[in-house]
Amino acid sequence: MSEKYCGGPNFEEYVVCPYDKVHRIMPTRLAYHLTRCAKNFPSSKMVRCPFNTTHLHSVTNMQLHVIDCPDRAALERYKLPDSMPPAEPRPCEFNIACSEDWDAEPPAPTYDPKKYCETELVIRNPQGAPPAARRQFRERERRRFLESQRF
Ligand SMILES: [Zn+2]
Ligand SMILES: [Zn+2]
Numbered sequence: 001m002s003e004k005y006c007g008g009p010n011f012e013e014y015v016v017c018p019y020d021k022v023h024r025i026m027p028t029r030l031a032y033h034l035t036r037c038a039k040n041f042p043s044s045k046m047v048r049c050p051f052n053t054t055h056l057h058s059v060t061n062m063q064l065h066v067i068d069c070p071d072r073a074a075l076e077r078y079k080l081p082d083s084m085p086p087a088e089p090r091p092c093e094f095n096i097a098c099s100e101d102w103d104a105e106p107p108a109p110t111y112d113p114k115k116y117c118e119t120e121l122v123i124r125n126p127q128g129a130p131p132a133a134r135r136q137f138r139e140r141e142r143r144r145f146l147e148s149q150r151f
Contacts, residue, residue, distance in 0.1 A: 018046050018056035030054045 049055030
């Protein structure tokens with residue numbers, strides 16, 4: 001863009017100040033210059049590149065810059081921690097869903113076993129135990145009666 005604007009032997013190595021195109025700054029001193037130059041342009045709407053603080057562009061240009069920023073790949077690792085916070089609400093939503101399920105589930109499992117045991121006992125008692133118990137009781141009573149008669 002404006003880099004070839006001022007063709008000079010060393011100008012290509014200089015960086016055009018985003019605040020004032022007249023400023024040509026050595027890349028090594030760019031950060032220092034921007035910090036100082038920003039104070040001279042407090043009303044500037046320049047925004048800092050998230051990948052390099054020396055990359056200053058307007059919001060519109062920054063949206064295009066961040067796509068092609070050369071420092072983006074180098075700082076790609078730092079994007080991973082940044083991508084974590086947005087993912088945190090999801091586990092919270094799952095926890096909420098789980099808590100809702102926990103509130104709904106406990107009554108059922110604790111209630112069903114009781115029902116199951118009760119029905120099982122109810123079924124067992126009339127079918128099995130009482131007749132057998134009656135038979136055993138009758139046999140015991142017969143033996144006691146016979147034994148009592150013998151003695
Ligand atoms: Zn400047
Ligand atoms: Zn950048």
